[in-house]
Amino acid sequence: MIEINDLVMKYSDNIILNKINLQIDAHETCAIIGPSGCGKSTLLYGLAGIVKPASGSITIDNSIVVGNRKETGVILQTYGLMPWKTVWENASLGLSIRGVKKNSIEEKISIILKQLHIYDLRDQYPVQLSGGQRQRVAIARALSIEPDLLLMDEPFSSLDAIAREELQNVVVDLYNQKAMTTIIVTHSIEEAVFLGQKIIIMDPTTGNIKKTLDNHHFGDHAFRNTTDFHKTCVEVRKLMEVTST
Ligand SMILES: Nc1ncnc2c1ncn2[C@@H]1O[C@H](COP(=O)(O)OP(=O)(O)OP(=O)(O)O)[C@@H](O)[C@H]1O
Numbered sequence: 001m002i003e004i005n006d007l008v009m010k011y012s013d014n015i016i017l018n019k020i021n022l023q024i025d026a027h028e029t030c031a032i033i034g035p036s037g038c039g040k041s042t043l044l045y046g047l048a049g050i051v052k053p054a055s056g057s058i059t060i061d062n063s064i065v066v067g068n069r070k071e072t073g074v075i076l077q078t079y080g081l082m083p084w085k086t087v088w089e090n091a092s093l094g095l096s097i098r099g100v101k102k103n104s105i106e107e108k109i110s111i112i113l114k115q116l117h118i119y120d121l122r123d124q125y126p127v128q129l130s131g132g133q134r135q136r137v138a139i140a141r142a143l144s145i146e147p148d149l150l151l152m153d154e155p156f157s158s159l160d161a162i163a164r165e166e167l168q169n170v171v172v173d174l175y176n177q178k179a180m181t182t183i184i185v186t187h188s189i190e191e192a193v194f195l196g197q198k199i200i201i202m203d204p205t206t207g208n209i210k211k212t213l214d215n216h217h218f219g220d221h222a223f224r225n226t227t228d229f230h231k232t233c234v235e236v237r238k239l240m241e242v243t244s245t
Pocket of ligand 1: 011012016034035036037038039040041042043187
């Protein structure tokens with residue numbers, strides 16, 4: 001379980017997040033949405049231990065986050081792939097850094113690459129891949145460490161609508177297999193509604209949470225085509241409009 005208590009995040013004297021309180025249950029998926037610059041990434045960096053709170057705390061499973069946590073998988077906007085390493089080498093980086101034995105790495109990475117349909121691309125370099133394929137490699141690397149928490153910062157923003165929906169389906173499938181706590185920062189209302197059991201709408205004027213919606217429909221690819229999906233999108237859009245005026 002994640003507990004955020006009176007969290008203040010600043011860059012120099014500039015307060016970005018102001019006294020945020022939030023609980024995210026273990027095995028929950030949470031989408032964070034809000035206008036550009038409202039501090040979504042900053043919140044994710046706090047959860048990842050990349051940026052330290054000015055005050056307040058972030059606790060994961062009763063331990064205060066003070067830096068990288070080895071059970072947290074992180075996918076940042078830029079994918080973070082090493083251009084000089086192959087798909088296989090990029091995907092296995094997290095395991096080799098942790099000193100995992102070669103046999104075990106081979107077994108785990110083969111399974112994950114096959115699951116993400118990029119096994120045949122294992123000897124290619126990032127420059128030879130499409131955006132969606134690169135993103136699958138980044139997902140493979142994050143999953144290889146078997147995280148209990150997966151943090152994603154606008155992971156699909158550079159993809160076309162179809163590639164984006166395919167990868168959203170992959171996230172749902174992975175969740176249905178492993179039920180890892182998943183937090184995704186997104187600009188897309190549809191993505192937030194499709195991927196978040198909890199949808200957090202941020203308010204840039206207060207540096208706090210405007211509203212949290214519970215969404216019980218998560219987990220089914222077909223949800224995208226339902227009336228409930230569209231209704232929830234409209235609800236989130238209205239809250240975003242209020243936020244941005
Ligand atoms: N390293 C930094 N140093 C100083 N200010 C920063 C830094 N990173 C972000 N900021 C500022 O903090 C604010 C919040 O940035 P953040 O990236 O968290 O917002 P965001 O909601 O994720 O934005 P976007 O949707 O555009 O990615 C912005 O005003 C940004 O300019």
